[in-house]
Amino acid sequence: xxxxxxxxxxxxxxxxxxxxxxxxxxxxxxxxxxxxxxxxxxxxxxxxxxxxxxxxxxxxxxxxxxxxxxxxxxxxxxxxxxxxxxxxxxxxxxxxxxxxxxxxxxxxxxxxxxxxxxxxxxxxxxxxxxxxxxxxxxxxxxxxxxxxxxxxxxxxxxxxxxxxxxxxx
Amino acid sequence: xxxxxxxxxxxxxxxxxxxxxxxxxxxxxxxxxxxxxxxxxxxxxxxxxxxxxxxxxxxxxxxxxxxxxxxxxxxxxxxxxxxxxxxxxxxxxxxxxxxxxx
Numbered sequence: 001x002x003x004x005x006x007x008x009x010x011x012x013x014x015x016x017x018x019x020x021x022x023x024x025x026x027x028x029x030x031x032x033x034x035x036x037x038x039x040x041x042x043x044x045x046x047x048x049x050x051x052x053x054x055x056x057x058x059x060x061x062x063x064x065x066x067x068x069x070x071x072x073x074x075x076x077x078x079x080x081x082x083x084x085x086x087x088x089x090x091x092x093x094x095x096x097x098x099x100x101x102x103x104x105x106x107x108x109x110x111x112x113x114x115x116x117x118x119x120x121x122x123x124x125x126x127x128x129x130x131x132x133x134x135x136x137x138x139x140x141x142x143x144x145x146x147x148x149x150x151x152x153x154x155x156x157x158x159x160x161x162x163x164x165x166x167x168x169x
Numbered sequence: 170x171x172x173x174x175x176x177x178x179x180x181x182x183x184x185x186x187x188x189x190x191x192x193x194x195x196x197x198x199x200x201x202x203x204x205x206x207x208x209x210x211x212x213x214x215x216x217x218x219x220x221x222x223x224x225x226x227x228x229x230x231x232x233x234x235x236x237x238x239x240x241x242x243x244x245x246x247x248x249x250x251x252x253x254x255x256x257x258x259x260x261x262x263x264x265x266x267x268x269x270x271x
Contacts, residue, residue, distance in 0.1 A: 008171045012179050019183050019206055023190035028199055035202050042183075042209045045176070049220045054233060058212075061237055066205065066244050073198055073248040077255040089193040090264055096192030100185040107181030112174050117222065123170045124217075125224030135231045147238045154242035158249035 008048055015041030026088055028074055036067045050126040176217035183210035197251045197261045201244065208240045 018041060021034035039062040046055035089096075136144055183206055190203025212233040219229030255261050 002170075005171055008175065012175070015179065016182050016186075019186045022202055022206060023186050023194065023199075028196055031199055031202055035205065038183075038206065039209060042213055045179070045213055046216060048171070049176070049216055051216055051220060051230060054212075054216060054230060057234070057237060061241055062205070062209070066241060069244055069248055070198060070202060073251060076252055077198070077261045088195070090195045093193040096189045099192060100189035103188055104181055104185035107184065108178045111177035111181060116173050124220035127220060127224065127227050127230055131227055132230055132234075135227055136234065139226075140231050143235065147235055151238060151242050154246050158245045161246070161249035162252050 004048065008045075011041050011044045011048070015045070029071075032067060032070050032074060035070070036063055039063050039067070049124045053127075053129045053132055173217060173221045176213060176221075180210040180214040180217070183207075183213070195262050195264055197254070197263050197266075198248075200263060201247050201251070205240065205244070208236055212236050 015038055018034045018037040022031045022038055025031045025034060039058065043055045043058035043063065046052075046058055187203045187205075187207030187210060190206065191200050194200055194203065215229035215233045215236070217229075219227045219233075223229060251261055254266060258266065260266070
């Protein structure tokens with residue numbers, strides 16, 4: 001095993017453990033903290049894949065903005081009003097374990113069983129930021145503009161939904 | 170070096186954990202976090218495919234950028250809905266919000 005593989009396994013195990021912490025932890029705040037680590041672990045995977053720009057985007061948008069937003073929403077919605085500890089999972093939990101486990105088995109089975117055309121060298125190709133910008137602004141120019149309109153609409157919609165209306169308590 | 174299958178397996182594990190979270194957890198914000206896990210797993214899959222199999226056109230990496238954009242918009246909207254819901258019903262448990270269910 002060379003250094004890259006060792007680093008990969010360390011980050012893979014950490015990412016899986018933190019993600020399990022997100023869905024299994026009893027406290028919602030702990031879940032949010034675990035989520036920061038899990039998203040950071042996926043960002044580390046992008047670094048190992050040598051896609052530095054997307055790693056940066058991952059750390060900034062997910063590790064920064066999205067988790068801060070989730071923590072703020074947790075702050076604004078007190079979890080247990082009556083004082084008694086809230087039920088963590090519903091009656092759907094066994095069904096969730098069944099579906100999740102089956103899906104994991106099918107996905108891993110098909111990923112390992114498929115004969116991918118790169119099986120000779122097993123090395124990711126570095127994706128330079130110039131190639132990303134060329135693709136994003138040239139080939140995918142129209143979806144890029146549509147995505148910006150989508151962000152604007154979502155922003156306005158979120159403000160309208162969350163604002164205090166006249167007559168609200 | 171790390172083979173492509175390792176990334177696909179890791180992404181499959183993350184996605185399945187997200188599916189379990191969405192199905193089993195009852196707190197709306199936690200369901201949202203589980204959705205984020207699933208979107209992240211999909212992005213990882215896209216970028217692994219772009220770096221290993223499609224380095225000239227990198228369609229996967231561009232698609233991952235769009236996934237991140239839509240995820241950011243989705244989080245903002247969903248949290249606005251959850252805060253609204255909490256103000257009206259004083260709960261963020263998805264089992265107690267069943268008006269549309271019959």
